Amino acid sequence: MPARLRPIHRRRPPARQKGVALILLITALVVGVVWYTVGALGKAAPTTADRDTISGAALGQAKQALLAYVAQYAARSSTIEPGQMPCPEFLSSIGTSSQGQAGTSCSNSSPTVGRLPWETLGVDEIRDGYGEPIWYVLSPGFRNAPINFETPGQLTYNGNPNAAVALLIAPGAPLNTASDPAAPPAGCSKVDQQTSMRNSGPLVPANFLECGNDSGTASYAIPGPSQWTNDRVIAITAAEWAQAIAGPVADRLQREVAPALNDWRSTESNNNWGSRFLP
Numbered sequence: 001m002p003a004r005l006r007p008i009h010r011r012r013p014p015a016r017q018k019g020v021a022l023i024l025l026i027t028a029l030v031v032g033v034v035w036y037t038v039g040a041l042g043k044a045a046p047t048t049a050d051r052d053t054i055s056g057a058a059l060g061q062a063k064q065a066l067l068a069y070v071a072q073y074a075a076r077s078s079t080i081e082p083g084q085m086p087c088p089e090f091l092s093s094i095g096t097s098s099q100g101q102a103g104t105s106c107s108n109s110s111p112t113v114g115r116l117p118w119e120t121l122g123v124d125e126i127r128d129g130y131g132e133p134i135w136y137v138l139s140p141g142f143r144n145a146p147i148n149f150e151t152p153g154q155l156t157y158n159g160n161p162n163a164a165v166a167l168l169i170a171p172g173a174p175l176n177t178a179s180d181p182a183a184p185p186a187g188c189s190k191v192d193q194q195t196s197m198r199n200s201g202p203l204v205p206a207n208f209l210e211c212g213n214d215s216g217t218a219s220y221a222i223p224g225p226s227q228w229t230n231d232r233v234i235a236i237t238a239a240e241w242a243q244a245i246a247g248p249v250a251d252r253l254q255r256e257v258a259p260a261l262n263d264w265r266s267t268e269s270n271n272n273w274g275s276r277f278l279p
Contacts, residue, residue, distance in 0.1 A: 051129030052232070055170040058126050059234045062134045062168045065121045066236065067244040075248035082252070083151070083245045085142040085166060086121070088114025088135075094201035100125060108143040111155060113205050113216050116168065128170035128232070135209060137167040137220065142241075149246075153238045156219040164235035167220050171208040172230035174198060180227065187212045188228040 046054075066086075074082035087103035091114055100119030106112040116136040118125045126134045139155045141147070142165060153165035174193035177184070184190055188211040198207045205214035210229035213220055220233060 046129070051172075054129035055172070055232050058128050058134060059168050059170055059232060061123075062116050062126045062136075063234060063236060065118070065123045065126070066116070066136070066166065066168070067240065069121045070241065071244045071248050074245040075251060077252070081145055081147050082249050083142070083147045083149075083241070085138055085241075086117055087143070088112055088138060089117045090114060090202075091205070092202040094199065094203055096201070106138060106143060107140065109140050111140060111216050112138045113209075113214065115203070128172065130171075130173040132171045132173075132208065135169040135171060135205070137169065137213075139165050142166075149242050151238070153236075153241070155235075157233075157235050158220075163237065164220070165238055165241045166236040168234050168236070169209060169213055170232040172232065174207070175210065175228075175230060177228060182227075184228050185211075185226070188226075 070083065070085060073079055073084065073086075087106035089101060090098065090103040093099045093101065093103075100117060102117035102120040103112075103114065114136060116126060116134045118133075128134060137155065139153045141151050141154055152162045154162055155164040155167060157163035157167065176192045176194045177190045178192040180190060191206060191210060193207045195207060205216070208214070209231055211231070213229075213231050213233065
């Protein structure tokens with residue numbers, strides 16, 4: 001019988017194996033370079049435009065949080081003054097258990113300046129594009145009675161009197177213009193905010209805010225690009241404040257006042273008021 005034929009195993013040519021290995025190596029290198037580049041781009045220092053975008057978003061978030069708090073506060077049955085605004089955080093609260101909480105009392109006759117009371121508002125701490133907490137200025141007239149839909153904001157904003165109920169300010173990076181040979185424009189002064197005591201309590205608003213935004217007066221502004229200030233400011237107007245509380249106030253009227261009036265009418269109708277005036 002003829003001998004059984006053994007199967008022949010063909011081996012891949014060495015050159016082909018080396019070609020496949022080279023392709024795999026190049027692919028791995030390309031993937032690695034792309035991965036490294038994406039990671040490096042993600043860690044690149046943000047530009048001024050990037051930081052301003054973050055600050056703008058932070059201010060918008062702070063504004064919505066404040067209006068939402070005012071709305072839910074007005075809706076509470078226990079609220080005596082619907083529309084009352086929370087006080088800013090006390091300047092002395094930094095580093096204490098009260099940090100992030102609204103002050104227990106603040107002036108009803110002059111503006112109050114402090115940081116946004118994020119914990120009282122029920123949100124995480126909101127920071128601008130430079131990592132600085134948002135500041136908050138409250139107008140007179142929104143702490144004590146009477147507060148109603150005709151109560152005007154008493155903060156002058158960008159030259160417009162009675163334009164704002166509250167202001168929110170992103171302070172930006174600390175400035176040092178103390179040695180600047182130029183003269184600051186009207187309303188501004190030279191500052192050195194790069195002090196080691198900047199974040200020690202009680203906070204000094206002038207170590208964060210510039211060109212009158214730190215003063216506690218009733219006049220605030222959005223400054224243009226300048227070496228003298230980097231504050232970014234947005235306002236809450238009286239119309240925005242009124243819109244926030246209108247729904248909750250109307251709901252309380254339906255839930256609390258309307259039933260009380262019906263009870264009174266029902267009770268008084270049983271007293272035969274009409275018969276008392278008959279001859």
